[in-house]
Amino acid sequence: MGKRKAAEPDISIAKCGYRLLLEIIGSKWAVLAIYAMEGGDVRYGEFLRRIEGISKKMLTQTLWQLERDGLLERDIHDTVPPGVEYRLTPLGRSLLVPLRHMKSWAIDHYPLVRKARDAFDQRADLVAGGETEGQS
Amino acid sequence: MGKRKAAEPDISIAKCGYRLLLEIIGSKWAVLAIYAMEGGDVRYGEFLRRIEGISKKMLTQTLWQLERDGLLERDIHDTVPPGVEYRLTPLGRSLLVPLRHMKSWAIDHYPLVRKARDAFDQRADLVAGGETEGQS
Numbered sequence: 001m002g003k004r005k006a007a008e009p010d011i012s013i014a015k016c017g018y019r020l021l022l023e024i025i026g027s028k029w030a031v032l033a034i035y036a037m038e039g040g041d042v043r044y045g046e047f048l049r050r051i052e053g054i055s056k057k058m059l060t061q062t063l064w065q066l067e068r069d070g071l072l073e074r075d076i077h078d079t080v081p082p083g084v085e086y087r088l089t090p091l092g093r094s095l096l097v098p099l100r101h102m103k104s105w106a107i108d109h110y111p112l113v114r115k116a117r118d119a120f121d122q123r124a125d126l127v128a129g130g131e132t133e134g135q136s
Numbered sequence: 137m138g139k140r141k142a143a144e145p146d147i148s149i150a151k152c153g154y155r156l157l158l159e160i161i162g163s164k165w166a167v168l169a170i171y172a173m174e175g176g177d178v179r180y181g182e183f184l185r186r187i188e189g190i191s192k193k194m195l196t197q198t199l200w201q202l203e204r205d206g207l208l209e210r211d212i213h214d215t216v217p218p219g220v221e222y223r224l225t226p227l228g229r230s231l232l233v234p235l236r237h238m239k240s241w242a243i244d245h246y247p248l249v250r251k252a253r254d255a256f257d258q259r260a261d262l263v264a265g266g267e268t269e270g271q272s
Contacts, residue, residue, distance in 0.1 A: 017239035018171050020246045022164040035154050070252025091248055098237035103153035105234045110156045112227055116206025 024069055029054055029062040031099065034071065034088065038096060041075065041085035071095065160205055165190055165198040167235065170207065170224065174232060177211065177221035207231065 025031055032051050036042050042050075047059050054062075063086060066072040071092035077083035088096070161167055168187050172178050178186075183195050190198075199222060202208035207228035213219035224232070 016171065017243040018167055018235075021238050021242035022167060024242065024246075024249055026164050028158040028162050031154055031158060035152070068253055068256040069249045070256075071249075091245060091252070094245065095241060098234065098241045099154075101234035101237045102157055105231060106157035106160065107153040109227060109230065110160075113160055113205045113207075116227070117204050120204040120206075 024071075025095070027062065027065075029058055030066060033059070033062050033066060034092060034095060034099065037072070037086060037088045037092070041087045043083070043085055047086070066092070160207075161231070163198065163201075165194055166202060169195070169198050169202060170228060170231060170235065173208070173222060173224045173228070177223045179219065179221055183222075202228070 025034070029051070032054070033047060036047055036050050044059070044063075047063070048054065048056065051059070063072060067074065070089055072086055073089050075085045075087060077085070161170070165187070168190070169183060172183055172186050180195070180199075183199070184190065184192065187195070199208060203210065206225055208222055209225050211221045211223060213221070
């Protein structure tokens with residue numbers, strides 16, 4: 001490891017799979033909306049209730065974006081008033097597989113992250129208690 | 137809203153693995169910074185060069201957060217001026233595994249997403265053409 005990178009911009013980052021990925025699920029609301037549909041159809045009001053902290057504006061935008069990307073489809077029921085249910089398309093469901101890997105990682109490693117965070121904050125407190133030094 | 141009577145908030149979303157995950161890598165810059173360190177040590181200026189569009193402020197904040205969470209460590213070289221290199225910790229490297237699953241999904245499915253997006257935009261154009269002008 002530690003090989004020196006070339007001096008010119010590494011454009012591969014701009015074009016790599018992570019950029020594509022982040023273009024699709026760059027917002028946390030997208031991930032949570034996909035998760036909300038994991039178990040089946042979801043109505044608009046259900047998203048609002050189930051996803052803590054999401055605003056109507058953000059929900060509408062997120063659903064629009066997921067539909068545009070082919071991850072979500074709307075099922076419009078011929079009732080009065082018309083009912084709309086949202087569900088994952090097969091493409092959207094295929095994304096659940098790697099998302100579950102990520103989720104498992106988070107569940108398994110969260111205790112270590114918390115431990116690191118606490119230790120870091122303790123060191124920061126010590127430094128702040130001693131002498132404050134400009135951080136650049 | 138609350139039309140249906142399954143009215144309790146689904147708190148599982150607030151506490152589920154996805155929330156934990158998004159707490160750790162909720163920003164796209166975090167994902168891209170991790171990716172930049174995939175091949176070895178990286179200096180501050182290299183991040184700036186390699187990650188298109190990242191600001192100094194956002195980079196500093198992202199590195200700080202990754203270090204606080206135990207995903208990244210700094211290696212300070214005893215040179216004049218002192219050199220600082222950033223690298224993934226074993227915990228950080230463990231996150232590369234599910235991230236690669238996500239990246240593979242993105243690379244494999246991006247063409248389908250693009251296709252869906254184009255079809256969606258065409259339909260939207262048709263609707264806009266029928267109703268109003270100048271909206272895209």
